Amino acid sequence: MNPFEIQGPTYLLVYFAICGIAFMLSKALKAYLLRDPNGTSPAQISSIARSLQPYEAAYLSGGSERVFLAACAALSRHNLVEVSRGSRKLYRKLEDNTGQFKDLEYVEQALLVHLSKNGESISTSRAKVNNAVAGIVTVLENYGLKPTTDQLRLIRFIIPLFYASVVLFFSLPKCALAAQLHLPFTFLLIESIIALAITVKLFRPEGEITAKGAAVNEALRQENSALKLTHSTNPDGLSLRDSALAYGLFGAMAIGDPFNDAHYALRGQNAAGSTGSGSSCGSGTSCGSSCGGGCGGGCGG
Amino acid sequence: MVAVVNQNVINQCVVSQLGIGFRPELARFIESRDDIAFVEIIAEDYSHLECIPQALRDLQERGVTIIPHCLSLSLGGADSIDLGRVKHLNSLARYFDSPFVSDHVAFVRAGNLESGHLLPVKRSEATLQIIAENITTVKEHLSVPLVLENIATTFQWPDNEMGEVEFVSRVLEDSDCGLLLDLSNLFASSHNLGFDALEYLRALPLQRLKYVHMAGGIFKDKLYHDSHGHPLNHQSIALLTALKALCPVARVMLERDDNFPADGELTCELGAIANA
Amino acid sequence: MPEDARKQIAQEQKLLLQALLAHGNTPDGFDNKRLKQAAQALVRKRVRSMKRANALVTELLDSDLSKLAVLHRFIELHPSANAAGPYADTCDFLAFLQEESGLIHKIANINRSVRFIIGQCKLSLLTKALFWF
Numbered sequence: 001m002n003p004f005e006i007q008g009p010t011y012l013l014v015y016f017a018i019c020g021i022a023f024m025l026s027k028a029l030k031a032y033l034l035r036d037p038n039g040t041s042p043a044q045i046s047s048i049a050r051s052l053q054p055y056e057a058a059y060l061s062g063g064s065e066r067v068f069l070a071a072c073a074a075l076s077r078h079n080l081v082e083v084s085r086g087s088r089k090l091y092r093k094l095e096d097n098t099g100q101f102k103d104l105e106y107v108e109q110a111l112l113v114h115l116s117k118n119g120e121s122i123s124t125s126r127a128k129v130n131n132a133v134a135g136i137v138t139v140l141e142n143y144g145l146k147p148t149t150d151q152l153r154l155i156r157f158i159i160p161l162f163y164a165s166v167v168l169f170f171s172l173p174k175c176a177l178a179a180q181l182h183l184p185f186t187f188l189l190i191e192s193i194i195a196l197a198i199t200v201k202l203f204r205p206e207g208e209i210t211a212k213g214a215a216v217n218e219a220l221r222q223e224n225s226a227l228k229l230t231h232s233t234n235p236d237g238l239s240l241r242d243s244a245l246a247y248g249l250f251g252a253m254a255i256g257d258p259f260n261d262a263h264y265a266l267r268g269q270n271a272a273g274s275t276g277s278g279s280s281c282g283s284g285t286s287c288g289s290s291c292g293g294g295c296g297g298g299c300g301g
Numbered sequence: 302m303v304a305v306v307n308q309n310v311i312n313q314c315v316v317s318q319l320g321i322g323f324r325p326e327l328a329r330f331i332e333s334r335d336d337i338a339f340v341e342i343i344a345e346d347y348s349h350l351e352c353i354p355q356a357l358r359d360l361q362e363r364g365v366t367i368i369p370h371c372l373s374l375s376l377g378g379a380d381s382i383d384l385g386r387v388k389h390l391n392s393l394a395r396y397f398d399s400p401f402v403s404d405h406v407a408f409v410r411a412g413n414l415e416s417g418h419l420l421p422v423k424r425s426e427a428t429l430q431i432i433a434e435n436i437t438t439v440k441e442h443l444s445v446p447l448v449l450e451n452i453a454t455t456f457q458w459p460d461n462e463m464g465e466v467e468f469v470s471r472v473l474e475d476s477d478c479g480l481l482l483d484l485s486n487l488f489a490s491s492h493n494l495g496f497d498a499l500e501y502l503r504a505l506p507l508q509r510l511k512y513v514h515m516a517g518g519i520f521k522d523k524l525y526h527d528s529h530g531h532p533l534n535h536q537s538i539a540l541l542t543a544l545k546a547l548c549p550v551a552r553v554m555l556e557r558d559d560n561f562p563a564d565g566e567l568t569c570e571l572g573a574i575a576n577a
Numbered sequence: 578m579p580e581d582a583r584k585q586i587a588q589e590q591k592l593l594l595q596a597l598l599a600h601g602n603t604p605d606g607f608d609n610k611r612l613k614q615a616a617q618a619l620v621r622k623r624v625r626s627m628k629r630a631n632a633l634v635t636e637l638l639d640s641d642l643s644k645l646a647v648l649h650r651f652i653e654l655h656p657s658a659n660a661a662g663p664y665a666d667t668c669d670f671l672a673f674l675q676e677e678s679g680l681i682h683k684i685a686n687i688n689r690s691v692r693f694i695i696g697q698c699k700l701s702l703l704t705k706a707l708f709w710f
Contacts, residue, residue, distance in 0.1 A: 225355035226332035233629075234326030237561050242329065345662050373660075379587035410660065411590035414598055417623050417658035417666075427586060430578040455615050458593075459606025522614060559625060 012187055015170055019195045022166040026159045033151055033159075036144070036212040042219075045212070048143055049219040054241055055107045058248025059136045060145055060209060060217045067136070068129040070248035071107050078240045080108075081115065089119035105244065107132045145213030155208060160199045167195040220249055317545075319575055320512070320554030323367075326561045328356040333564075334571075339366035339512075339552060344390045344402070345373055353396070367397035368512075371404040376435045376449070377422035378408035387442045394445045401511060403448040403481045406432065406472050423458040424468040429475060436476040448511045449473060450481035453489035453518075453527035465490065466504040473509050480505065483514035484540040485556075489527040498540055502547060512552035515541060515574055530559030533570045541577040553577075599656040623658055624648060627670060630663035634670065647674055 006014055040048075052060070058070040072090065075081035082091040092115035101109055110132035114125060140146040147155065171192035178185035209217065221228075224245065231238060231246035238246065318338035321331055331337055340360060347353050361367055371390050374382060394402050407419035422428050440447060451469050463471070473480055482505070491498035515538075517531040533555070544550060553574050557567065595601030597616045603609045627648070628635045637644050651673045659665040 222355070222359075225359060226328035229325045229354050229356045230327065230329035232325065234561050237326060237563065238329065348662070379583050379590055408590055411587060411594045414591065414594040414657045415660045416594055416598060416619060417626060417663070418619055420593070420597070423586070423589065427578070427582050431583060431586060434578060455618070456608055456611035524611075524614060526618060559629070 011174065012191060015188065015191060018170050019167055019191070019198075022163050023198065026163045029162070030155055030159055031211070033154055034147060034208070034210045036210060036215070038144075040144075040212055040215070045215045045219050046223070048145070049216050049223060052139075052216070052220065053105065054245040054248055055105055055133070056136050056139055057217075057220050057245060059133060060140060060213055060220070061249050062251065064130050064133045065126075066248055066251065067107060067133050068126050069252065070244050071105075071111050071129055072125075073247040073252055074240055074244035075108060075111065077235055077243050080112065080240075084119070087119065088122050090115050090122065090125050091119045092117055104240070106135065108240075108244075140209075140213065143212075143216075145209055145216055147208050147210055151210075152208060164196060164199045167192055167199065171195075224249055317513075317550045317575070318366075318552045319571060320366075320368075320552055321567075321571070322370075322554065322556040322558070323357060323360075324558065324561075325354065325356075327557065327567070328354070330564050330567055331360065332356060336571075336575075337365060339368060339554065341368045341370045341403075341554060341556075342393070342397075344369045344371040344386075344393055347393065348389070350392060350396055361397060366400065368399050369393040369397065369402045371402065372419065373409055374404045374435075374439060375407070375409045376404055376439070377406055377428065377432055378410060378435070379431055380411060382435050382438045384438075384442060387439050391443050391445070394443070399445055401446040401448050401479060402443065403450055403511075405450045405452050406469055407452045419452045421452060421454040421457055424461040424463050424465065426462060429468070429471055432472055433475045436472075436478065440476075446479055447476075448479035448481045449476070450483050450514065451486050451490070453483070453486035453493075453525075455489075455493045455524050455526070457494055465494070465496065466501045470504065470506050473506055478509070479511035480507070480509040481512055481514060482510055482544070483516070483527075484544065485514065485516040485518060485527050485534070485537045488534070488536045488540060489518060489525045492525045499543055502540065502544055507544075507548040510548060510550065512554065513541065513544065513550055514554060514556055515570075516556040516558075517570075528559065529556050532562075532566065533573060538573050538577050541574065545577065620649070620652055623652060623663075623666070626658075626663035627667045631667035631671075634667045637674070644674070647677065650677070 049057075055067050055070065058067045062069075072081060072083055076083045079093055082093050083089075084091065090111075092112055101112055104112070107129060110128055111125060114120060114128040137146060141148060171188055175185045175189055175192075177183075178188070227238075227242060227246050228250050231243070231250075235243065235246075319336050320339040320341060321327065321334075321337055323331060323340040323342045331340060337360075340357075342357065357367065369390055371386065374386055374390070376382075390402050390404075393399070405419050406422070408422055409416050409419060422432070436447065449469075449472060451465075461468075469480075472478070487498050487501060490496075491501065515533060516527060516529045517533045518525055518527040518529070519531045520526075541550075541553065555567070555570055555574060589604065592601065592604045593607070596603050596607070596612055597619060603612055624645075628638060634648075638648065648670060651670050655669060655673070659669055
């Protein structure tokens with residue numbers, strides 16, 4: 001029943017290696033399924049990046065959760081929505097008396113229509129935004145930035161199935177045999193449970209993008225480095241569209257907005273911030289802020 | 302009528318490059334403008350080359366000239382020059398392949414006190430000698446030319462041995478440096494100290510002019526403060542027009558360090574500078 | 578230039594800075610009123626530079642005006658700006674705030690929040706690295 005005649009700790013190591021190889025194979029298979037078969041040129045990638053709307057870019061960068069964060073944070077930044085950190089509710093601050101909401105993005109309209117002055121919970125608001133992203137998904141699929149339904153099916157089921165099969169094939173019989181012979185198999189069991197947890201992780205519900213989508217996302221981030229910089233220092237000077245694009249592409253933390261109410265409130269569930277550095281001295285960096293003055297005079301009232 | 306025509310001819314012949322002080326708050330605006338030919342960066346903002354933001358590198362790739370501008374060499378100070386600051390300035394100039402770097406005819410520290418701002422020096426032969434020695438030291442560690450800027454001030458030293466323009470001119474001649482003429486500083490000092498800005502312009506060695514600063518300020522308690530946080534005033538623009546009549550102006554730039562306005566206001570100010 | 582002459586000017590500049598920053602006597606011949614105005618302007622510029630240099634200082638000052646008084650007291654006690662620049666100046670101020678104003682818990686909470694968020698981000702990155710590379 002032990003095909004390799006390998007015992008105890010040695011088998012654990014071999015099993016670990018097998019899991020690693022299976023994982024790498026799964027990743028390779030996934031990368032193959034998400035590849036860009038047409039080999040889109042950098043110029044085309046750049047062109048697609050420029051044609052995307054802010055919330056399409058947000059979805060590409062972090063799925064529907066990022067779209068929700070971007071909408072909340074941008075509308076909050078422009079005083080159209082108030083986000084309560086404590087009650088974790090969203091409030092609409094203005095009535096649409098002048099029809100100004102018509103000029104907003106569809107996602108923003110969907111959120112504002114849903115909200116009232118008495119406040120709505122984050123979960124119901126998130127659901128409304130999730131419903132509104134269907135159009136965005138279609139656009140991204142048409143560009144080939146998001147996998148098709150067939151690709152998704154393969155990625156979500158076939159790959160994890162393959163990985164789980166390997167994991168179980170090399171652990172279940174061994175565990176069963178060990179149990180019969182009253183030999184210890186706890187470590188092998190733990191290792192296989194961890195490996196299976198990885199399998200579950202492979203069933204990601206959403207957020208998958210193709211290689212082409214990743215390239216467009218990277219192009220968007222590169223081309224909007226100036227937006228990121230300005231948003232981290234002068235967010236109030238940006239338009240609603242630029243705010244949404246900045247939050248959508250980079251998340252609240254990466255654009256130096258750790259105190260953003262929306263980020264705080266949403267942090268309770270699947271905070272969409274990505275990376276960045278805080279502003280406290282403890283961070284140890286002196287980048288970006290060693291001089292705050294310029295050579296202007298010390299007045300200004 | 303002839304004078305007007307000549308003026309127009311001069312203005313048309315001399316097409317100034319338009320620039321702006323690069324601040325993170327303005328990165329998005331600067332990126333969106335195709336007519337920005339150069340930006341000036343505050344050297345102290347980038348204490349390490351790793352701190353240089355991608356947005357600045359993107360501008361460089363686009364062909365925008367980047368000029369490091371220093372606030373803290375304290376060229377007019379009697380204390381010895383901090384060579385670490387000079388070397389850092391030089392490293393920025395090399396990184397960006399800058400045509401020159403700039404600092405001020407001023408001092409910022411003495412003893413153990415750091416003012417955090419540019420202060421006027423006593424206009425004397427002894428100070429001229431100190432500045433000349435300081436600049437010699439600085440130049441030894443720079444691989445690009447040094448350009449010097451006039452500062453704005455609300456007070457002056459007693460017993461000055463010469464006027465402001467004579468002093469600045471002597472500094473430039475003695476050290477063989479280029480001139481960064483801040484017209485808003487000139488307006489501020491002329492208003493606060495009571496001299497004629499146009500006469501000042503005419504007396505300057507304008508053949509040394511490398512570029513021009515323009516910035517907004519505010520009147521407070523009868524003094525004009527060059528705050529860099531308020532709209533550009535018409536007096537500074539009038540001085541730019543006068544300067545263009547006197548000499549070719551290769552580069553003109555706008556500085557804004559605070560109360561960052563909407564893009565439209567900045568666009569108007571850049572337009573006013575371009576069309577002065 | 579003779580060393581004595583340099584020392585003489587250094588001394589004069591030091592006296593001027595003491596008058597501008599540290600309530601020193603106005604040196605002979607200077608316009609007292611103008612120096613007072615310049616001194617006020619220097620404080621305003623320092624405050625503005627610090628706010629711009631560190632978002633945490635802006636957050637603290639905007640959320641509680643009483644901290645502006647603490648900042649001014651800090652400037653009174655530390656008349657010289659940090660030679661390393663406004664960011665270093667803000668670090669000095671935050672340390673002063675923690676020691677002097679009895680707001681240790683508040684600061685600590687904010688620092689904890691920032692550290693927590695950074696920690697989460699690092700964890701998220703680690704997770705991504707683990708699962709996707």
